[in-house]
Amino acid sequence: MMKSKKFVKYFMSLVVIFLGFHVFMWETCTKYVLTDVMKVGDLARLSYSNDLVDNNHKDYTIDLPKHHIKSSLYDYNESIDLITIGDSFSNGRAKAKNRYYQDYIATYSNINVLNIETTYNKRNTPLETVVYMMNSGLLDEIKPKYILIQSVERFTMQRLGKSRVNLELNVSKQKLKKFFKEHPYTLYIPENNMINTGNYKALLYKILYKYQNDAYFSRVVKEDLTKKMFSVGNGKKILIIKESILNIKKTNQESIKILNENLNTLAQLLEKKGIELYYMPAADKFNVYRKYIANDDLPESSFFELLREQKKDYIFIDTKKILSESIDNGDIDVYYVDDSHWTFKASRDIFTKILFK
Amino acid sequence: MLFNSYEFIFLFLPITFFIYFYLNKKRLVEAGKGFLVFSSLFFYSWWNIAYLPLILISMLFNYVVGHQLSGYEKRKRCCSKKAILVAGIIFNLGLLGYFKYSDFFISNYNTVFDTQISLLHLALPLAISFYTFQQIAYLVDSYRSETKEYDFVNYAVFVTFFPQLIAGPIVHHAEMMPQFANIRNKVKNYRNIALGIFIFSIGLFKKVIIADTFAVWATNGFDVAEKLNLIEAWVTSLSYTFQLYFDFSGYTDMAIGAALLFNIKLPINFNSPYKATSIQDFWRRWHITLSRFLKDYVYIPLGGSRNGEFRTYTNLFATFLLGGIWHGAGWTFVLWGAMHGVALAIHRAWHQFGFRMHALLAWFITFNFINIGWIFFRAKEFEDAIKVLKGMAGLTSIVLPNALSSKMAFLSSYGIEFGGFIDAIKGDFYTFTWLIFGFIIILGFKNSIEISKNFSTSRKYFLYVVFLFFVAVAAIGKVSEFLYFNF
Numbered sequence: 047m048m049k050s051k052k053f054v055k056y057f058m059s060l061v062v063i064f065l066g067f068h069v070f071m072w073e074t075c076t077k078y079v080l081t082d083v084m085k086v087g088d089l090a091r092l093s094y095s096n097d098l099v100d101n102n103h104k105d106y107t108i109d110l111p112k113h114h115i116k117s118s119l120y121d122y123n124e125s126i127d128l129i130t131i132g133d134s135f136s137n138g139r140a141k142a143k144n145r146y147y148q149d150y151i152a153t154y155s156n157i158n159v160l161n162i163e164t165t166y167n168k169r170n171t172p173l174e175t176v177v178y179m180m181n182s183g184l185l186d187e188i189k190p191k192y193i194l195i196q197s198v199e200r201f202t203m204q205r206l207g208k209s210r211v212n213l214e215l216n217v218s219k220q221k222l223k224k225f226f227k228e229h230p231y232t233l234y235i236p237e238n239n240m241i242n243t244g245n246y247k248a249l250l251y252k253i254l255y256k257y258q259n260d261a262y263f264s265r266v267v268k269e270d271l272t273k274k275m276f277s278v279g280n281g282k283k284i285l286i287i288k289e290s291i292l293n294i295k296k297t298n299q300e301s302i303k304i305l306n307e308n309l310n311t312l313a314q315l316l317e318k319k320g321i322e323l324y325y326m327p328a329a330d331k332f333n334v335y336r337k338y339i340a341n342d343d344l345p346e347s348s349f350f351e352l353l354r355e356q357k358k359d360y361i362f363i364d365t366k367k368i369l370s371e372s373i374d375n376g377d378i379d380v381y382y383v384d385d386s387h388w389t390f391k392a393s394r395d396i397f398t399k400i401l402f403k
Numbered sequence: 404m405l406f407n408s409y410e411f412i413f414l415f416l417p418i419t420f421f422i423y424f425y426l427n428k429k430r431l432v433e434a435g436k437g438f439l440v441f442s443s444l445f446f447y448s449w450w451n452i453a454y455l456p457l458i459l460i461s462m463l464f465n466y467v468v469g470h471q472l473s474g475y476e477k478r479k480r481c482c483s484k485k486a487i488l489v490a491g492i493i494f495n496l497g498l499l500g501y502f503k504y505s506d507f508f509i510s511n512y513n514t515v516f517d518t519q520i521s522l523l524h525l526a527l528p529l530a531i532s533f534y535t536f537q538q539i540a541y542l543v544d545s546y547r548s549e550t551k552e553y554d555f556v557n558y559a560v561f562v563t564f565f566p567q568l569i570a571g572p573i574v575h576h577a578e579m580m581p582q583f584a585n586i587r588n589k590v591k592n593y594r595n596i597a598l599g600i601f602i603f604s605i606g607l608f609k610k611v612i613i614a615d616t617f618a619v620w621a622t623n624g625f626d627v628a629e630k631l632n633l634i635e636a637w638v639t640s641l642s643y644t645f646q647l648y649f650d651f652s653g654y655t656d657m658a659i660g661a662a663l664l665f666n667i668k669l670p671i672n673f674n675s676p677y678k679a680t681s682i683q684d685f686w687r688r689w690h691i692t693l694s695r696f697l698k699d700y701v702y703i704p705l706g707g708s709r710n711g712e713f714r715t716y717t718n719l720f721a722t723f724l725l726g727g728i729w730h731g732a733g734w735t736f737v738l739w740g741a742m743h744g745v746a747l748a749i750h751r752a753w754h755q756f757g758f759r760m761h762a763l764l765a766w767f768i769t770f771n772f773i774n775i776g777w778i779f780f781r782a783k784e785f786e787d788a789i790k791v792l793k794g795m796a797g798l799t800s801i802v803l804p805n806a807l808s809s810k811m812a813f814l815s816s817y818g819i820e821f822g823g824f825i826d827a828i829k830g831d832f833y834t835f836t837w838l839i840f841g842f843i844i845i846l847g848f849k850n851s852i853e854i855s856k857n858f859s860t861s862r863k864y865f866l867y868v869v870f871l872f873f874v875a876v877a878a879i880g881k882v883s884e885f886l887y888f889n890f
Contacts, residue, residue: 050593053860057600060869064876065413080882241409242880 071245075252080238085141087384089285093255093266094248098285100278100384105143114148114159118230122223126188127157128402129179131172132196135328136161137231139387147393155402160188163231166222171205172197173308174215176316181216184223185319192402193316194324194363195309198386199349200289202327203296207305211312259341260288267291270340275373276383284339287386290330290347297349306356313360326363326396327353328388331381334369368396404449406657407610407879415446419565420664427589436556436583439665443563447529454528457498458563464494465538466558472542473551488546492539499535502528507732530569532729534562536696541576543700550577557583566662570654572672572692579667588666598858599663604871605851606656611875613844614650616837617642623828625781628790630827632802632820636794638838639828643781644774645841648677651690656851670695671852677773677845680765682746685773693729697722715751720744730780735788739779746772 048056078096079086090099115124130136130148138145148159165175172195179185185193197205238244254261259268267286274281313323332339333347350366369388372380372395380395381388404411419442426435448455468491472484506522513520541561544550552558561579562568582588624631624639631639652673662669672691679685686694702722708715720741727740760768775792782788793799801819803811808821815821825834858864 047859047861048865050597050860053597053865054593054600056865057597057868057872060873061413064873238882239409239880241413241876242882243877244880244882246877247882 065241068241068245071248072240072242075248076242076244077240079248080242080244087141087285087382087386089266089287089386090384092287093261093264093268093285094244094251095255095266095268095285095384096248098278098283098384100276100379100382102142102277102379102382102389106141106145108144108146108149110144110149110153112149112152112156114146114152114161116230117160117162117164117226118228120160120226122187125158126160126190128155128159128192128194129162129185129188129190130159130194130196131162131165131175132194132326132328133172133198133201135198135387136196137163140389140393141382141385141387142389144390144393147397150390150393150397151400151402154397157191157402160190162226164226164229166217166225168229170215171211173206173211173312176312177211177213177215178217178222180315180319181214182219182222184219185316185321187219190321192322192324194326196326196328198328199330199333199347200287200293202305202349203293203301206308207296207301210304211308213311213315265289269344271335271338272340273338275335275338275378275380277379278383281378281383283383284331284335285384286332286335287330290332290386291344294345294347294349297347297352299352302349302352302356306353306358310357310359313358317359323360324363324400325360326365329366329369331386331388333366334373334381338373363396363400365392365396368399371395404446406654406661407607407875409876409879411446412607412876415442416661416664418442423665424589424591432589433556435589436560440556440559440563443560443565443568446565447563447568450529451526453526457502457528457531458534461495461498461534461538462559462562463555465491465542465562466552466555468494469542469545469552469558472545473548473553484546488542491542495535495539495542499531501525502531504728504732533571533573534568536693536729537573538562540573540696540700544576550575550580552576552580564662564667566658566665566667567669570651570658571690572655572658572670573696574670574692578670582667585666592666594860595663595666597860598855599660600872601660601858601864601868602663602851602855603657603660604868604875605854606653606658606660607875608871609649609653609656609851611653611878613841614646614648614653615878617646617649617841620828620830620834621646621781623830625783625787625791627827628782628787628794630799631791631794632800632824632827633794633797634802634824635828635830636791636799638825638830638834639791640774640778640795641838641841642828642834644677644777645838645845647777647781648673648845649841652851659852673850674852675845675850677770678766679769679773680762681769682743682750682772685769686743686747693726697726701725712752712755716748719747719751723747733783735779735782735785738785739776742772742776742779 075094075096078099079091079094085101085104086099090096114130115126120126128148128151130151135147140147144150146161148161151157152159162175162179165172166178170178176193176195195206251261251264254263255268260266265288267288269284269286271282271284275284276282309323309325316323327349329350330347332344333349336344336346350364353362354364369380369392372391377391377395379389380391404415406412419439423435423439423442426432426438444455444458447458468487471487472491502525505525509520509522512518541550541552545552552561557580560583561574561576564579567574619642620638621643624635624642628639655672659669659671670692674688674691676685676689679688702718705718705721706714707718721744723744724737724740727736727738727743730736730739775795778791779785779788782791790799802824803814803819803821804824805821811819811821825831828834
């Protein structure tokens with residue numbers, strides 16, 4: 047048994063070491079990924095890859111002449127040509143410059159675009175929200191010519207291709223309008239202290255990424271590319287969210303068939319109201335860059351290939367085809383190296399080709 | 404400033420500790436006390452400096468009244484000693500009533516008399532319930548000549564001593580001031596420091612690791628009370644029962660541990676309350692200093708058990724009704740207090756009639772009564788509590804895990820569903836693991852005070868301290884990267 051004074055001194059020594067460790071990790075790594083949240087990519091944050099933080103995120107200007115309207119700010123007085131609804135891609139998570147693809151649509155097609163920021167009750171899918179809008183009479187009030195449903199590829203099956211969409215969903219128009227008004231798209235950004243659990247992960251990942259492309263525990267996979275595709279570092283490193291690899295197996299003939307049928311059913315109903323349905327699956331970064339990833343052991347997605355074969359009553363925006371062309375033509379930073387979202391270049395390239403007349 | 408915050412643990416506490424003992428080492432005892440008051444008021448003001456004038460006014464007023472009561476015989480007085488005491492108590496209760504209960508009274512008045520008097524929307528000063536009761540106890544003790552204080556700095560130390568300022572334990576002047584006066588306590592005592600760190604670490608771990616885990620399911624559950632199925636409702640109520648205990652007792656442990664660094668022993672406040680086998684036993688184990696206050700300053704002055712059985716029951720009921728009101732300005736708190744008052748009366752009658760019960764059954768009934776009582780304590784409105792109770796009775800819906808659907812499909816004909824049986828509260832497999840863990844801790848283990856009685860500066864306890872402290876401290880700064888990862 048040690049003396050009380052020694053007990054306390056040993057304990058205080060550990061406290062000093064503990065504090066020293068956190069100060070060191072914070073100053074050398076963690077603060078670069080956990081602060082300034084809007085300007086650091088999600089994948090860099092999840093993997094603590096401070097060496098791959100894309101500093102091009104700092105420009106938050108929107109220099110397009112025409113902008114879209116957000117549902118939380120819409121007062122139903124202005125006419126709307128296109129309604130968009132989707133996930134973070136539809137809510138400006140392209141970050142930085144010209145982060146809303148809707149602004150490219152508004153500018154290039156010269157139409158008024160309304161973005162529904164939150165799916166109804168936050169639990170429903172975009173498809174279901176459109177059904178609510180249709181059955182409540184809200185679409186009859188807004189009278190859009192087009193509706194664009196967007197969903198990132200890796201979550202599409204569980205959102206839109208799991209089961210037949212319920213066409214009986216209904217709610218009062220007033221309630222729906224109130225919900226959209228009161229639920230803007232928000233991002234919860236917690237503040238972090240210097241002493242935080244991220245410092246442990248940062249050290250752990252720094253070691254483990256040397257031995258395994260996902261550091262055994264990480265949600266982010268780091269791979270090498272066969273040519274320079276980004277402006278950060280040597281441009282030949284890519285960060286990929288693991289779900290985009292794991293969820294490939296959710297895509298099969300059956301699930302694609304359900305997805306397509308859901309979209310066709312909705313398209314037919316909307317056509318009776320004079321509305322054209324567009325469906326834009328945001329291609330996973332992994333899928334777009336797959337052929338340039340040096341590691342041949344990774345699977346390949348067949349999402350777009352299977353969906354292309356289906357007979358469609360809606361207009362399909364093939365983002366994989368368009369963005370693959372862009373990177374094949376040598377364009378770099380079509381996606382952010384440190385984030386799973388695309389940059390303004392992707393929005394520009396897609397909506398230069400896809401015009402709403 | 405919270406006890407479980409980095410600024411408290413790594414800045415405020417060590418700085419206050421070193422300066423206090425440095426001043427005492429230099430024999431600047433008064434300066435040391437003054438510094439303790441200053442740092443305690445700094446600690447208090449950290450929350451919001453706007454609250455500071457009120458505690459200073461309250462302190463000054465009670466010091467003057469207490470001074471008058473203590474030295475009553477030595478001076479000429481315009482009024483009786485009792486009148487001074489009553490005035491003092493009225494002032495304290497008036498202050499508490501104004502800030503805490505004004506809007507409650509106004510809204511009820513509006514309801515009963517169909518008026519539309521505007522609510523005052525007063526911000527509730529931090530810790531007012533605690534320092535009010537503490538000072539009322541001081542005034543009564545002064546009246547009874549059980550204590551006296553002629554030095555304002557000493558009195559300020561008693562009221563503001565930061566470990567117990569915000570949420571107790573509610574201390575008596577007579578149990579605190581001799582400790583501050585004791586010359587041996589002016590010197591660092593490494594045994595007390597080691598023990599203080601140990602108890603503080605236990606409290607920190609209970610709060611940050613255990614209580615905050617249960618808080619997630621409890622909060623989620625009460626937020627969607629109308630949708631809770633049978634399992635979700637029970638998980639919600641049990642989660643809150645555990646959250647409340649580990650949070651409050653963890654806080655008290657941190658208070659006791661922090662005080663011990665300064666060689667001050669605070670009274671214990673929790674003694675394994677969920678092991679209680681009767682409601683009376685529960686109140687001897689839960690928030691012990693509040694029970695002590697209610698007994699010494701409400702129940703006994705009302706007559707206690709001295710005036711016949713009927714009067715004893717009404718005294719019990721009134722005492723706990725007041726206890727309920729003290730906790731919050733709302734009918735749910737009143738109901739909670741009334742429930743406990745009735746339960747105590749029933750318990751007394753049960754014993755009076757000579758009935759006895761098997762210990763396991765007694766524990767089961769006691770625990771469930773307390774668990775149900777906490778639902779009213781937690782719910783914002785009476786209706787929300789009823790919704791949770793309905794869920795617990797299976798009146799909303801009964802949903803079982805999907806894995807049972809093949810073997811128990813026949814239950815569907817009785818309206819039982821299979822599927823996401825814990826989705827509404829965002830629970831998972833670990834929820835049940837934690838609940839089992841919670842029961843094991845509260846029933847199978849010694850509490851922190853019992854454990855600390857066996858404390859020694861051995862390697863074993865050193866490892867306990869290191870584990871508890873560093874795991875808890877790390878968890879304070881838990882980063883959820885995926886929160887940013889927003890789809």
